[in-house]
Amino acid sequence: MEFGWTDKQLARYDQVLDATKLAFPDPPGAGHGFFGRKDWLALGDLGMLGACLPEEYGGGGLGALDTARVVEAVGRGCPDTGLVFAAAAHTFACAMPIAAFGSAAVRRRLLPGLAAGRLIAGNAMTEPEAGSDSSALTTTATRVDGGWLLDGTKSFVTNGPVSDVFVTYATVNPRAGFLGVTGFVVDRGAEGVVVGPPHEKMGMLSVPAGSVTFEDCFVPEEQVLGAVGGGAAIFQHSMGWERACLFALYVGLLDRLLEQCVRHARSRRQFGRRISEFQAVSHRIADIKLRLESARLLLYRACWSMDRGEPSVLEIALSKLAVSEGVLASATDAVRVFGGRGYLREDGIEAALRDAVPSTIFSGTSDIQRELIVKEMGL
Structure with missing residues (x-):
């Protein structure tokens, strides 16, 4: 290797x-x-x-x-x-x-x-009743002359309020489950696109996310993604890239958090000593380092496997789970290392914690990743 x-x-x-x-x-x-x-x-x-x-x-x-x-x-x-x-x-x-x-x-x-x-661009997939169960979409696509009419609401579209174009998924046959799901590219200016206001969120405050509704929205035939009925495979293809490469941003965040914690532990003094000399602090920082390097290696392996064209479901699920759970635990530890100062906004530690929480939810929850892992193990 x-x-x-x-x-x-x-x-x-x-x-x-x-x-x-x-x-x-x-x-x-x-x-x-x-x-x-x-x-x-x-x-x-x-x-x-x-x-x-x-x-x-x-x-x-x-x-x-x-x-x-x-x-x-x-x-x-x-x-x-x-x-x-x-x-x-x-x-x-x-x-x-x-x-x-x-x-x-x-x-x-x-x-x-x-x-x-x-x-x-905004990815319009999640619906009020179809989050983890992406095969249960209620947004429909009806064939008409020259294209399709979309009807339905997507509930949580990252970048939605400011997007110029949407990649969305709708069912052409509700009884066909995932075999009826089809992907579409929809321009924001298309008639029938209704963009909702931004949600008020716990973290990720700089990125607007909101609902997008399609009301008899015409999409020309050339803006269908892949084959009709092939949308589930296209979505899973994008999730492979997202679960592997997107979560590299959290590896970068972990690197930055670790640097901040080390600097703070070296400079902050209590009881006449640097706080890095207290095992309760230094061991917590060691745990952050362990999670960072473990998650980094799993993420690199997942991406390496993708580049080799190998089946990578297990590797990607392990990577996504390790990165998201690792950054959440480490951001919590960083707040503790900084103490009361970590609760203030000045150093960005509390922001890192708020931004880490959704990593265990989007792109497939941690429990979904565990299900993928055990399925790949044959359980």
């Missing part, structure tokens, strides 16, 4: 990390509401939005492992985890399905803008 990086890979990571710190210098808590188009264009300039998209459309043409390293660097360098999450969801849940399954016309029209940051 080879655990080393090439000079090119190391240089790319350092370049992206340094550029990210320059582009996003403000610490958490400096808050300016939701991200703006200037922020999005900066992410395009960093190469994050198009890292894994084909070069012919302005992307980087990178594989899963190299893409994950780009996302990790941005997650480490950018203090606004919500912005990085928004970018990753845009890329893996929207741009990648378009690149892999979209028509030639749709790819030419949308991918350059998605890669450069001129366009923002």
Whole structure:
């Protein structure tokens, strides 16, 4: 097994990390509401939005492992985890399905803008009664002359309130379960698209998320993703990329949290000693390091497996579970290391905790990942 990086890979990571710190210098808590188009264009300039998209459309043409390293660097360098999450969801849940399954016309029209940051995409999958059970969609697609009419509501669309385009899924046959699910690309300006206001959320405060309703919304035939009835496979394809590469941003966040905890433990003094000399503190930091390196290796292995074209369900589920549970536990420990200061917004520790909580929910809950793991084990 080879655990080393090439000079090119190391240089790319350092370049992206340094550029990210320059582009996003403000610490958490400096808050300016939701991200703006200037922020999005900066992410395009960093190469994050198009890292894994084909070069012919302005992307980087990178594989899963190299893409994950780009996302990790941005997650480490950018203090606004919500912005990085928004970018990753845009890329893996929207741009990648378009690149892999979209028509030639749709790819030419949308991918350059998605890669450069001129366009923002939202993944419209979750419904009020269809979260983990993605085969129970009630949004319908009815064939009409020249395309399809969509009807239904999507309840939690990341980037939804500001998206220019949506990747959504609807059923063409409710009795067919997942075999009736079909993917569509829908322009925000299409008649019948109703975008709801942003939700009030616990964390990820800079990324707007809201409902999107389709009311007799016409989608032309060329904007169907893949084959009719093949939407479940397309969604799972995007989830593979999302569960592996998106969660690299949390590896970057863990790196940043660990650095902050080490600095604080070295400088903070209580009872005449640095708090790093107390095992209750130093062992807690050791646990953060253990979770970070364990999650990092599992994530790299999952991406490596994807790049080799191997079946990767088990590897991706293990990675997603380790990263999400690891970052939640570690962010909680970081608050304890910082004590009362960790509860304040100044250092961004409490923000990291709030941003870590949804990692165990989106892209398949931790319990869903455990179900995938035991299924792959033959249980």
